[in-house]
Amino acid sequence: MPKTDKLFSKLREIIGEANVIQDPDKLKAYAIDGKKPKVIVSPGTIDEVSKVVAHANQQHLFITPRGNGTKMGMGGIPKKIDIILSTSQLNRITDSDCENLTLSAESGMTLDEVQKSLAKVGKGYFLPLDPPFTEKATLGGIIATNSSGPKRLLYGTVRDLIIGAKTVFPNGDIVVSGGKTVKNVSGYDMCKLLIGSYGTLGILCEMTFKLLPLPEKEATLLLSFAKLEEADNFVREMRGSQLIPSSIETLNAIAVQKMKYAISMPPNGNYLVAIGLEGVAESIDRQIFEMSEIGKKHGILEAVTLYSEKHQAFWIAIRDFSKGLTEKCPNLISLKSNFLISKSGEMLESYEKITQGLGIDGAFISHAGNGILYSYILPAKNFRSKIESLVELIGKLTFEAMKNEGNLVVESSPLSIKKKVDVWGQSRSDYLVVRRLKEQIDPGGILNIGRFVGGI
Amino acid sequence: MDREKMVEELVKLVGKENVLSSETDLYLYGYDASLFRGKPDCIVLPGSTEEVSKIVKFAHEAGVHVVGRGSGTNLSGGTIPTQGGIVVHFSRMNRILEIDIENQRAVVEPGVFTLALKNALARYGYVYQPDPASEKVSTFGGNFGENSGGPHCLKYGVTTNHILGAEVVLYNGDVVHVGGKTLDNPGYDLTGVLVGSEGTLGIATKLILRIMPKPEAVKTMLAIYNTLEDAGKTVSAIIGDGIVPATLEMLDRLTIKAVEESIHAGFPLDAEAVLIIELDGLKDGMERLAERIMEICKKNNVREVKAAKTEAERMQLWAGRKGAFGAIARLRPNYLVCDGTVPRTKLPEVLTKVMEVGRKYDLSIANVFHAGDGNLHPLILFDERNEEELRKVHLAGSEIMKLCAEAGGTISGEHGIGTEKKKEMLFVFTPQDIGAMKKVKMAFDPEDIYNPGKVLPEIQE
Amino acid sequence: MKQEELKTLLYDEIAKCNRCGFCLAHCPIYTIMGREWATPRGKNALVRAIIEGKIGWTPEIEDTLFRCTGCRLCTQTCFPAVETNQGVLAGRACLADMHQYPKIVDRVVEALENNFNISDEPNEDRTLWMDFLKNVPEHMYQKEKAEVVYFVGCVAAFFPLVQKIPQAFVQVLDKSKVDFTILGGEEWCCGFPLIQMGMEEKMQKLVEHNQEKVKQVSAKTVVFACPSCFHTWKEKYNTNAELLHSTQYMERLINEKKIVFNNGFNKTVTYHDPCDLGRNSKVFDPPRNILNAIPGLKLVEMANNRQLCNCCGGGGDLEMIDPELSAAIAERKIQEIQDTGAEVVVTSCQQCIRTISGYARKKEIDLKVMDITEVVLEAMGS
Ligand SMILES: Cc1cc2nc3c(=O)[nH]c(=O)nc-3n(C[C@H](O)[C@H](O)[C@H](O)COP(=O)(O)OP(=O)(O)OC[C@H]3O[C@@H](n4cnc5c(N)ncnc54)[C@H](O)[C@@H]3O)c2cc1C
């Protein structure tokens, strides 16, 4: 028996035959950036996770945690993968305490499942997070990648919503951080460390979140503009006002076209500002009115309001923007840039210019209230010959973000590009602490090696 | 290293007038607002990041501890130099460096008083949301160290939700920038870990804060109850009805009495509890929500519920709440503020038990707290000159923490662990949990330069 | 004072300080010095440590205790209202007992013993301010009997910068047809500086003399333009006469229509509450009522006013003991004044004027500082 087999028989012992998969086809399907795992394990309890990890740590087996695989393309190229640890069987709500506005659930649950169950309680509750692919994305994956969506403008991101976590550390310890109360300053805020850590510090197994009651009313206001400057001036005024939209998204024409929600823009409509509203009924009506008035000052071409199903469908289309795209455009490159909020307009403008200059199509969606811009670069047919210019493009876009105190992360791209850029953008002064944390917590270096910043 | 040598070196770095080392000064920097005492080797008042960096570098090379200090108002012994060393007092680094309205950020030095920034922002119609009762004197360095909260944190979150970045001096004097004015910077969320780390991981020399436009409207209500239980139930019922107010604060009978004696906020003396409920946001629909809240109060046997009609009335209600700790201070020379949180539905039950603890030790306990987020503040009254009483106070405090932990809560909602509650950490965390935190400490400060002996209890590894 | 006395008198008071630190935000000394010894909390801690025998009378304690303006902003903003300044003064008294105090103290004590005024000038010179006044009556405002005694105070009598106060006030009284007198060379220092220096026992002689003089004149009312004299009389003197600050008295004259404003005063002004008048004697409204009664005058308040009005830096003999510190406090005060956009800052205390305009002059800051008596006189016209 080859050595690895012996190692894996121990895994079978821990979690049972059925939960250890070595079928070559499956393994191939789970490959990341061409690196195939040797085994896929799906522990059913946190204790099992702990034992699997402890075993791997002892035997120096490399583990990559996985939820539903919606973000496996993110991050750097893994150095080596022995075990893919799937959280698919950690899929229970362990404590739904809507009265206290908290919910604890295991990391393998999808966000949609959670939301559905919350909506049924009393007058209805929700976890105010709207990252991409909620029907597939698991809680663990969302947290590990600090995934977010348009509503972050009002509700914040995972860091504002998570209050407790149970994590298996690389040495197999089950570590509880935070708790079930919304206020908690007992010890270090370990939850923060795990958010956006891409599974490099521990396997997130169970989390506790803050909840909110469902809003009374929701609506969308779509405003189209001919010029970016007008759209930006409108957004600027919005940001400085006392109005409280839940999201402000600015889309360029290509983004509107490619989006899976048909919007008929007026003939000279080149930019769409989409505003999400949720809250007390009266306030929604007033905001629609006032925003349209403000819009008029800034030259809106058209204002459209969406309610109920249309409203929902529109935001799903924004969130899951890249979903349909990858099929049509396998070489899609998704980028996420951050920068000073006030530079939203300038950033979009410069990104459009740069892509146009290189003759490449780019769909842009900006969280205009947060200083985040998602770029979807759509290389034309002869992709291979364009690799160099695409790398150059990413460099230029990164430079623009850095000028505005931000950075650029390549969220997904063909391997050939990934090999040539640092997907994490410009390195930062605090990476020296990041590295030390990794060394302290995962001294054996078994968790998700190679995928995080600075090659961690 | 002997003190004289240390002082000599430090004087070279920051000048003579900014190094204190007389017996008197060492005595004065041995206390904070907690009941603990220590003694530093000397005190330094730096004026810039470079100076802080040099001081820490020197301390690191000399193997001396460093304790950061703002106004020393923390209640858990976070600034007590338990093992000597250099106290770095940030009173000179008190400049608001930037108010960047367009990007909705402010940049401050650690010695700026929380309220000073708020006053400066008012001119622009902007606010910084966290509002610890001590805001007029608490510094941002201290808020950062303790992850401070306040009444409005129910809706807006605590300090950590409003600190987006920092310039940090590491244990060896290196300066790094964590987070920033921009969101979602790649890497671990070091800012998030540093906030609330009580000066044990790094020293902040600059803080980047989130600021936002002031809400358009506010509505403040006072609800008066004959039983604590009804007040507690109202709290849960409001949230259960889908309303998350900006604040939900509760005061009990003893507190009401003390407040009325000193501030005259208009609370009736014979009430068992009052709630201060505030809504903020857009003016639309606020009336309707307020009425709904009043309805809920009535369903839960409120004796009387009324809304403040003018800004002056509103300020008066808040003066009563903000002055509560202080008013209690008039009853006896000292009070220990316990700071535990429980799931809010457990409030009535835990409060009853807290009062039992008071009876058991024959101590008066007053309650004034953030009911909306289940953050209790039982105030145990005593005279610290009476040693027997002091001993009982510590026991009662610990017992109350146990109650909170057993009710599914935790041992600190906003005041930190410091020196005070180290052993109580084991009420809520296993040695493994603590072990993980130790690793974080090791990563930031492998030589235990910063604020030794705080937060983490000793565990057998 | 002996240490044991300190304990009986103040231990319970000082023990009320629970080190919450709220006073730090307000204390003018801490605001400038930024170190713990400068805080009211620190002062309480030190007095307590002395009482408890944990620390001796170190030189730093002397420095600390002699750096307090007596503004009582700490007590005002302290929830248990700890009387920090009482501890400070008692501490100074203990130090005095041990002859441990700044050198300048001896000079002042000597001056008071020899000449009964802080300037160490011949006491007859107390009336020299009249030299610059036109139409001084023959009796030089010194009558044998009068309804009202105007107690001028040492500073206003001797310091040229503020002699404008008695100059203005006697004219106001004159125009209002008040039957008043000053005590001239028979006015002795009220004793305030001695209290500040921890030598209260030395003031008895002064108190008795002044009380006796007022009695001799058969005055029903004693009026002070100096808040500290006023406060000292109220606290330490025993007299049947009514004691009023000039602002209270002028307010009465306005109500009685004895003061009439023919001119008005067409300016925006802000009002600075002197610590000993406002916070320490609770006289807040009379000066404001006077200003609001003047036609054309627009009153704007400073960010911190009334109970929370910031100290100018001149109190507690600080200007004498640590002029630099006093000036730094004044600088902040001036900033706050300028932030109001007022053209004139009005106050009702010669010490505040000295501190504020003294600093403004030195730094060539264009700031008009007036005593309220001057404003009233100007507004009355002829
Ligand atoms: C009467 C009273 C009421 C209070 N009310 C509240 C309340 O409502 N909510 C609340 O949350 N707290 C409250 N507190 C507690 C306290 O005021 C807060 O914790 C406050 O944030 C401490 O600020 P400080 O400047 O006094 O910090 P300090 O006490 O000086 O320091 C606190 C901690 O921060 C660390 N620290 C200081 N500066 C830095 C720096 N630059 N970098 C890194 N670490 C640093 C210190 O080492 C220490 O561990 C109250 C305290 C009192 C006495």
Ligand code: SF4
């Ligand atoms: S003097 Fe008053 S305000 Fe100052 S620390 Fe003591 S109790 Fe607090």
Ligand code: SF4
């Ligand atoms: S009286 Fe004024 S100067 Fe003296 S300690 Fe109090 S606040 Fe400070």
